[in-house]
Amino acid sequence: MARTIVRGVERVCVRLSLAVALACSTMLAGCGNPDHAASTSVTEPTLERIRRTGEIALGHRENSIPFSYFDNQQHVVGYAHDISMTIAREVGKELGIPNLRVRLVPITSQTRIPLLLNGTIDLECGTTTNNRSRGRQIAFSTNYFMSGTRFLVRRDSGVHALDDLRGRNVVVAAGTTSEVALRTVNVQKKLGIRVIAARDHGDAFVALEFGKAIAFMSDDAILYGELSKAKVPGDWHVVGEPLTEEVYGCGLRKQDPTFKALADRTIIKMMRSGAMRQLYARWFQAPIPPRGVNLAVPFSAELASLFAAPNDRPLQ
Template sequence: MFKKWTKGIALCCTAALLGTLAVGCGGSAPTGGEKKAAENQTQTSGDYIQTIKNRGYLIAGVKNDVPLFGQLKSGADKPEGFEVDIMKELAKKLFGDESKVKLEKVESQTRIPMLQNGQIDIVAGTTTITEERKKQIDFSDVYFKAGQSLLVKKGSPIKSVTDLKGKTVSTVRGSTSAKNIREKAPDAKVDEYATYTEAFQALKLGRSDAMTTDNSILMGFANEDPNFELVGGLFTEEPYGFGFQKGHPEWVNYVNDFLKELKANGKYDELYKKWFKEDPPK
């Protein structure tokens, strides 16, 4: 009887010990803050490309309010645009299947924090490469060259940044455009909005006299509404790069090689013509 009792105690202790080890090694799924911490730890260590492959899909941050680049149209369930298509091509390279990408909505003020928090693997959100941003995230090679310009209603007396004295300009919060326009037109009133759609709506409703951001973005709004036109030429250079959480040079190199392949095999030109109706600048 004593032997049976001690044998039972030993089995219970062994089971308890194994259960403790299983929890310590990740045998049970963490919840809440522990789960988020575990996910972030996975994303900041080891081979990041393998982390993505083990997950089974790419998480890409894209805009939902920028015509031609990333726009979620009324009635659609997924955004579409030049950057969205490039992310699909990246998923195809990683998994052999362009559908293996989860498109997460980002805005100008959220895209960098979402990268830093490990919520997305890469951001394709019309993000200009700047020295200040390089301190926060890593960038790919340039994949699109834009420049800041002005969008106005046709017939407007505004023809350049020099005409903005005393005028109201709408732009997007968290973008380089707001900083640039304050430097180029210090006597203008600058209103910042959360999204490009809101900034354009302010222009349409007469709450602003002009909208400013990259010409490539403004071009999309002008294409949607022929009552508006671009003026003022380009008064900045805005090279776009894909953004990455810091600490994953192998992932950055992988995407740079992917971009080179995309240009070499003609797919980049094909996508550029599809969205911008012209050949890419050489």
Template sequence: MKLLLIAAAVASTLSFNAHAQSAEELTGTLKKVKDSGTLTLGIRESSGPLSYLDGNQKVVGYHIDICYKIVDAVKARLKMPGLKVAEQVVTSQNRIPLTVNGTVDLECGSTTNNADRQKQVAFAPTTFVTNVRMAVKKASGITELDQLSGKPVATTTGTTSVALMRAHEKGKNVDFKEVYGKDHADSFLMLESDRAVAFVMDDNLLASLISNSQNAAQYAIVGPALSTEPIAIMLRRDDPQFKALVDDSVKGLMKSGEINKLYTKWFLSPIPPKNISLNFAMSDALKGAIANPNDNPAESYKK
């Protein structure tokens, strides 16, 4: 009888400790999400085909699909199948502050992972690699950076494109005028309406904006690649528990081959709103990032 009482006491203690440990397990974002019952995604409205609005004003895209795969992992981890998911529109200018201050938990747009940003936020493993180039109207005859001298060049507020142009060997001595759009659609509109002769941005975003424009045939993506940059889903820094879950989710998509299917869906197949395919083949750099998942910053891609 005494042994049974001791065993029961030990079992009770273990059960209590396990319960206490479980209660203490959650930290950072996972605790925030558990307590609030809501996980908030930062979404972009014109960062196609990563995150953009379709013809019905619904956000869709390659990174949106990946983020919802991460959401599924969060639901499983928290045992909350009914977890509410909110979507918060962010811009190039406010995406980092809204991630840092907890307004959004995952930023699912088109953010470059670089060393400076890693001082403020963390990144999931790289899920896209882009080249920064420029879109022009073919009729302008512009094909190189040195043809931009004295002319207005558009880019989006909060992005690194103009700095990359000025740092590039062929752009150092080019005296162009910077004009800024509040988002990528606004920047492209400057090119479309001849308020700018070029729009400098990630080549995939340029391809998406051109394909959905009124007269896609009049545009071209030209000039040297100003930079090769890893693009990744962004989250808060110093949150190892959530970072591990996000990383494991993305690595799982890579290991299973699911991410290749998502790439085919958004870059090689007809997509909304016009059901046009970008025919944007996967780069060797992205193939390498999928084969060897990492959150290395853009500086590691420099030659």
């Protein structure tokens, strides 16, 4: 069944991602600085464009705790954001630009790929699953995280597994692999789930808290991050066997091997030096802003294997 679901997810994801990219790319072409968007040529190699402009544009999430989000001072922080900034510093060293300007551009699950394709951003490190369908549109760096899709519910909800959600409302972040997976299994198993698509992870958790849905489906690491926002975190827990396995990489434009090689070298160096493991401890095993909650997410054997043998392979 798991393999059937994954194959179904991939087929639907191809259609969904391509449709979103086609619909959004024109609309979003002017996002950020209009002059910048108009002057950017996506056929120009990324490092050459950065050398010419003295600026790198990084896409970031606004609500994806602990990967990439705003803290109480409206500063972008997080595990994936730190990786993104490390790559930006390496770009500055490579090009001999010690004071390289970093322009931070907010993105959502729906806009991240179109903004890469139209040149508004150069790199996106957040919670983007590296899969074959997305790999037809963009390139991925070496992977830096692994997760599985599960459900966040109230402890007193009576929900423990997928079958407990028959005929009920479940919220997801729009444009994510979780949305595709849930819609696919909903049809395959005739569950009658009413799928609610929220703008992003933060909005999805708000819908859950206000009772618009019985469960929030996403990657379990994201769910633990959202749980930290709750008024009483102990009222909530993550349940269910993983519906799909997810692996995250930084998104960048295709046909740009030099920039990809730099991003790959940076991530692999962080893994082999121990810096990536320290980053994990900082964001998943220690108090984090904005409320000083420790997510206490164990360092998995799968992630340890990835750090020991870095790769950019998709799982789906």
